[in-house]
Amino acid sequence: xxxxxxxxxxxxxxxxxxxxxxxxxxxxxxxxxxxxxxxxxxxxxxxxxxxxxxxxxxxxxxxxxxxxxxxxxxxxxxxxxxxxxxxxxxxxxxxxxxxxxxxxxxxxxxxxxxxxxxxxxxxxxxxxxxxxxxxxxxxxxxxxxxxxxxxxxxxxxxxxxxxxxxxxxxxxxxxxxxxxxxxxxxxxxxxxxxxxxxxxxxxxxxxxxxxxxxxxxxxxxxxxxxxxxxxxxxxxxxxxxxxxxxxxxxxxxxxxxxxxxxxxxxxxxxxxxx
Numbered sequence: 001x002x003x004x005x006x007x008x009x010x011x012x013x014x015x016x017x018x019x020x021x022x023x024x025x026x027x028x029x030x031x032x033x034x035x036x037x038x039x040x041x042x043x044x045x046x047x048x049x050x051x052x053x054x055x056x057x058x059x060x061x062x063x064x065x066x067x068x069x070x071x072x073x074x075x076x077x078x079x080x081x082x083x084x085x086x087x088x089x090x091x092x093x094x095x096x097x098x099x100x101x102x103x104x105x106x107x108x109x110x111x112x113x114x115x116x117x118x119x120x121x122x123x124x125x126x127x128x129x130x131x132x133x134x135x136x137x138x139x140x141x142x143x144x145x146x147x148x149x150x151x152x153x154x155x156x157x158x159x160x161x162x163x164x165x166x167x168x169x170x171x172x173x174x175x176x177x178x179x180x181x182x183x184x185x186x187x188x189x190x191x192x193x194x195x196x197x198x199x200x201x202x203x204x205x206x207x208x209x210x211x212x213x214x215x216x217x218x219x220x221x222x223x224x225x226x227x228x229x230x231x232x233x234x235x236x237x238x239x240x241x242x243x244x245x246x247x248x249x250x251x252x253x254x255x256x257x258x259x260x261x262x263x264x265x266x267x268x269x270x271x272x273x274x
Contacts, residue, residue, distance in 0.1 A: 046109045065272070071267075076134055139195040196213060208262075214247060217240075
């Protein structure tokens, strides 16, 4: 047997052990085998892929739209500083605005890169609504939902490449795949419910209404948007179900659901391109 075959066989044996003993903890909770450092590397590469494709992702320039970014950064930082974000200091938590007035979407990549479309910002009526959506996206990153999806889809290949010291090329390949589909990224109902709940918990410790995330789904329902529901909601629980679940979560923890009265939100929207 050649040395290379022995190396691969050894890696597979180690990998088998990892999959057997590390996929769940003693309470049978799922444990990501993809490391936090891998999250950070992958997020950086995905961010680079997105920045290199302005035709698909026309990101607003920070210097030109400094006032808009200052407002959004302030909102994101207030949510991040609630004390419950596990990777507050490890991830970059960089937020970008994508010019797309017809797109009601926001998404987050591994490592804390957050993207929000102008269409969603302009669609939402209150600062609390946007804070709720941002809390939801922060939760996806902090709960490492993309990495957990990757483990299910690519787990063996990723771990084997890492064990063989080939993770950089593998991560680059996956980063390109994620960047090509991230705007339409969908998570399981379990992950969406988890992110909704965490958004309520996050915003309970801010000036924003803790249940603000439900207002997006309520507006979609009120406007009868079933035929025009954003693509990224197509596999999610229905808006009415999510409103009920978010309302129940807010009631469960007894948090403040009154609007913040943030008058700067309208000015923020006027600072965006028409």
